Amino acid sequence: MNGYAGKILRIDLTDRKISNIDTKDYEEWVGGHGMGSALFWDLVKDKTIMGLDPRNVVTIMTSPLSGTLAPGASSRTEVQGIGIQSYPIGWFTRSNFGGRFASMLKYAGWDGIVIEGQADKPVWIDIRNEDVKIKDARHLWGLDTWKTQEEIWREVSGRGYGNWVELGSEERTTQPPAVLTIGPAGENLSVIACLIHDAGHSAGQGGFGAVWGSKKLKAVSVIGTGAVHVADPKGLMEARLWAQAKYSMDLKNIGASWFSRFGRIRPQNVFWKRSEQARLQACIGCHQGCKERSDTGYGNESTCEETSFYQGYDKWKHGGRQTSSAYIATDLLQRYGINAYETSRGLAYIIALLRMGVLGPRGKIQCDLDFNKLGETEFAEQFVRMIAYRKGIGNDFAEGFFRASKRWGRLEEDLKTGTLYYSYWGLPEHGYDPRAEVEWGYGSILGDRDINEHSFTFLFWVPSTTIWAGKTPRPPAEQVVKIYAEKLIPYENNPLMLDYSTENIYSEHMAKLVAWDRHYTRFWKESVLYCDERWPDFINTRISDYRGLTGEGEPRFFNAVTGKKFSFVDGMELGRKIWNLDNAIWTLQGRHRKMVHFSDYIYHIPFAGSGNFAMYYLPGREGGEWKYIRVNGRCLDKGKFEEFKTRFYNLEGWNTRSGWPKRRTLESLGLKSVADELEKKGKLGA
Ligand code: SF4
Known part of the structure; x- marks a missing residue:
């Protein structure tokens, strides 16, 4: 299986049972989120359980591109399960982190890990290629995430750095194991506890730290000496060099990619003014740290x-x-x-x-x-x-x-005034406020969490910072919208999808933008695991015609690794299927259209600028002309947002009264068994 290790590790902490799932059984879902949702669907019979219930299953998934040279796609790991952070229901949710865990898991011979049950005392999982053990973690319990990792590194690879670790008669490496762990917050079941890997890679949202804490799982460590089989290594290398030379940062003209996700400079010192020596650092395989x-x-x-x-x-x-x-x-x-x-x-x-x-x-x-x-x-x-x-x-x-x-x-009052800046599902506002950056807000409330996917945020950042600096944004709004619209396949060449004027934000065009983003991210970013920091690349000002890598880049790397003939639109369709499966899970958890609304302040407190930036400009039409329009000062209209929901549900083929998926939609996506289950539970959209 090109791009795959061929098996998924299944660990039942209650019975201390270790077994394998054949990756082939889930290959139709490709990897990452798609596989995670499908595994969750099959393994969790009662979807109404709470996140801390021992029956909750946590999946930790890689993609066929993990551990390869595909740029910005080698390192991401997708984590899923029932979370405990959202309100009123801890939705089936996701988080994602970078570093070197995903690639190491592949090198050890695994496409993912499924964790079930609850240990009776603290444990950690020690994976050394095929050799997997559940070990006592009482000596690690209470340690912070860094000390835990140091202890495990010492245990697996001895003291010091660069030691040879022997994993078999002919298998050895000088790499330290990749460890994913919880800290004291997770042990003490804090709703806001994360999973941490290396110094600063974290799976933040969802409260997965506490889910692990409840399972008494302190850490998972993996070290591997294998490789990922690539269908067309030459094609992959050529694609990498092509993307690097054409779309990545031009070292001779660093500012050229000012409007590009793939090529922009974005070290953390955007926020920090470091006075000491520092160098860029990247996740494994990333072209641009x-x-x-x-x-x-x-x-x-x-x-x-x-x-x-x-x-x-x-x-x-x-x-x-x-x-x-x-x-x-x-x-x-x-x-x-x-x-x-x-x-x-x-x-x-x-x-x-x-x-x-x-x-x-x-x-x-x-x-x-x-x-x-x-x-x-x-x-x-x-x-x-x-x-x-x-x-x-x-x-x-x-x-x-x-x-x-x-x-x-204080909840009611502070959500009315916006003193508590939590816009959706009891979760903190990310800074791309629903009153301004509507595709972010709508995507979040129609999903399970703040989307944290920056597909369209450059439409705000570039004009807003340029206008703030007293300059004229380049390229002009009309040109930007045209290029984006060309790439919004299968809804291509509809510029109105990018019209953020107040008149347009409840329209079917905006519903299409939200749907496009949900389907794109569910597949290309969360299942194939292209990093959100670099993808999609709609516009790239390093190129003379400004047309970025997206559309051509995603399938090119994917096909070189897997040997498949997958098109961009195939990925969009699979993203739609995954999104529908997720909605079926939320429906079984208890979701109904009535619950899908923002916090009160979104509807009656005018948007005064976000945590990101006070002046908020986005493309839109004014007097029939495309401009960057200022969207500060607006609220969402509750009634019109309800109309928007109806348009969105119609577009997705969901019942407009409940938001539940319909049989026809599910069957057209090959999800008949999902429709049957919803019907059995009285939750199928009519
Ligand atoms: S862009 Fe940053 S977060 Fe994404 S893969 Fe590269 S180094 Fe990691």
């Missing part, structure tokens, strides 16, 4: 929200100067295994409550945090530790700040 390693060792491999969540407080405390506090706060999140978006929005929330006089020494909500130290390392440590160990008010924080607000009797 977005992470860093520094000579101080602070903040290594972390990127995005965890790098920025404490920076503002650090600067505020230190007269506008950044100190090491911001880096150390980042590392604390990684070490204790805590979700960065929850801590970021949560900290802002409790500071707002402090200022309102409802939290702290003068307020009804007693809080033992020392806010005089805000901005110092000491405060960050106190805050993170009280969440991880559920100390004092940290016991409320550990439930996530949405549930904490509910405990304090």
Whole structure:
């Protein structure tokens, strides 16, 4: 099987049983999310169980491209299962992380791992090629994520670096094992606990840290000495060199790719002003790293929200100067295994409550945090530790700040005012607010979590930052929209899909954009595992006609590895199938159209700019002309959003009264057995 190891590791922690699933049985789903959803569907008979139920199954999946030279696709790992973070129901959900875990799993001979049951005492899983053992983890329980990994590295590969690890008479490597682990937050079942790999790769959303904690699973370690069989190695190398030369960053003209995901510069010091020596760091196989390693060792491999969540407080405390506090706060999140978006929005929330006089020494909500130290390392440590160990008010924080607000009797009021900046499913707003970046908001509320997929966010970033700098955005809106629209197959050449004007955001065109994004990401990004940081590449200003890699690139690498003849649109159709299977699972969990709505403030507080940027421009038509239009100041109209939902459900072939999938739709996708199951449970859309 080109691109596949051929088997999936199945581990039942209750019975300590280790077995294999033949990858061929799930090959039609390709890999990653598709395979994970299909495995979950087959193995979890009762979809209404809670995330901490021992019957919950967690899948950790790779793709055929994992461990190969496909750019930005070798390293990602998809994690799925019933989560505990969303509200009112912990949806069947997903998270994803980079690094070297996926490739190492493939080199060890596995396409994925399925974890079932619950151990009676702490365990870790030790995978050395074919040799898999469930081991006692009592000596690891209580350690932070970095110390846990160091202990396992020592146990598997001895002290020091670069040791030869013998895995058989002819199999050896100098690589340390790749370890995925939980920290104290996961052990203490915090709703906002993550899985951490290496220094700063985390599967953040969903609360999978606590799901592992409830299973008494401390870590999974894998080391392998094999390889991935590639159907056309020459074709793969040629494709890599072609993409590198044409679409990647031009080292002689670094600014040329200012409008491109595949080629842009994006190290973490976009957020940090490092004064020490640092170099770029990439996940395995990536053509263009977005992470860093520094000579101080602070903040290594972390990127995005965890790098920025404490920076503002650090600067505020230190007269506008950044100190090491911001880096150390980042590392604390990684070490204790805590979700960065929850801590970021949560900290802002409790500071707002402090200022309102409802939290702290003068307020009804007693809080033992020392806010005089805000901005110092000491405060960050106190805050993170009280969440991880559920100390004092940290016991409320550990439930996530949405549930904490509910405990304090403030939820309704704070969602009305937007003081609690949580837009959908009890989850923190990511910064691409539904009132502005509608495809992000709609995709999130119609799915299971904040989508965290940046397919269209450059439509905001490029014009907004350019206009803020007093310049004219290039290329102009009309040209940008035309190029994007060409690539929105199978809805191609419909520019109205990219019209973010208030008149258009509830239209069928916008429904198509949301559907395109859901189908694209479910397959190309979450199943084939192209990294969201680099894909899709609609526009690439390094190219004379500005047409990016997307459409041609995705199937080219995939086919070179697998030997299949898969087209871009084949992938979109499979993405639609996976998205429908997910909706069937949510339906069985209890989802109904009535639940699909945003938090109150989205409907009546005008959007004043996001955590990302105060001025928010997106393409849209004004007076019949394409422009970058300012979308600040608008709210969503509740009634019109309901009309949008009807349009979206119609487009997807779901029942418009319930949002449940219809038999005709499921059967057309080859999901007859799913339709039968929904019918049996009285949940089939009429
Ligand atoms: S772009 Fe960044 S996160 Fe994505 S694969 Fe490359 S290094 Fe990893």
